[in-house]
Amino acid sequence: MYDGRNESSSPFEQTVYLLSETGKAVDRLLTAGLARRGLSPVHHxxxxxxxxxxxxxRHDLTARVTAPAPEVDQALEDLLSAHLLQSMVVHVGGRQEVLTVTASGRAALDVLHTDxxxxxxxxxxSLTKGQRVELNSLLRRVRATVARGTGRRPDPQGEGGWTLTPGPRRSWTPVREGAGATDEPDAAEAG
Structure with missing residues (x-):
């Protein structure tokens, strides 16, 4: 059972940190499930x-997956050799290899979705059905905000605060009002 009394009162740790840690845990669990089936997140x-x-x-599909090209190529070869994908050569605007999911590939995908x-x-x-629905709705809204790029992002130069200075002698330096992050700190600040 969850006991919120043992958690930090910091808003950062209650939201951003918890989302990040939860996401990492979900990625680990999903990756482990895929590995038990001999697959990776790239295959999926x-x-x-x-x-x-x-x-x-093939080229268009490879560009859609965020993984190193050799890893994507190997995953494609794995899926083709397992008959989860099918390759056809078409001659439209030149020779091009087109990939499709086979019936076995759809069945495998159904198993992965079940996992x-x-x-x-x-x-x-630990959540009720209503809480699950509410969580899903809230996460969809957060994801939509991220996708639109409309979330407010802090600007260490415009709001004051601290920043790591550039150059060979980097330091964690307060940003003066109206000063850019690349400005050299005052002698009093540097000492």
């Missing part, structure tokens, strides 16, 4: 992208 991302977007050229649902159930076991 490729299968999901093709299932959601439909057939794609992810089990992780979600474990993580949210």
């Amino acid at each position: 991302a490729l299968l999901s992208a093709l299932a959601r977007l439909g057939p794609h050229g 992810a649902s089990a992780v979600q159930e474990d993580l949210l076991a």
Whole structure:
């Protein structure tokens, strides 16, 4: 059972820190589940992208996955050799390899979604159904704000505070009102 009395009263630790730590834990659990099936997050991302977007050229698909190109290429080869993806060569505007998800690939993706649902159930076991719905709604709103880029971001130069100075002799220096972060500190501040 959760006991909020043992938590910090810092808003940073109650929101940003908790979201970050929870996200890391979810990533670890999902990655472990994928590893038990002999897959990685890259395999999952490729299968999901093709299932959601439909057939794609290899080059276009590779650009959609945020992982090093050799890792993406190896994952594609793994999925092709396991018959979870199918490759076709088409001649539209030149020769291009187009990848699609096979029936086996869709079945594998269903299993991975079931695994992810089990992780979600474990993580949210302490919440009521209503709390789960509310949490989902709140997280969707936060994600939409992030996607729009409309969240307020602190500006250490405009609001005062502290910043790490550039250059070979870096220091944690107070920012003076109206001064940029690249300004040299006053002699009194530097000493």
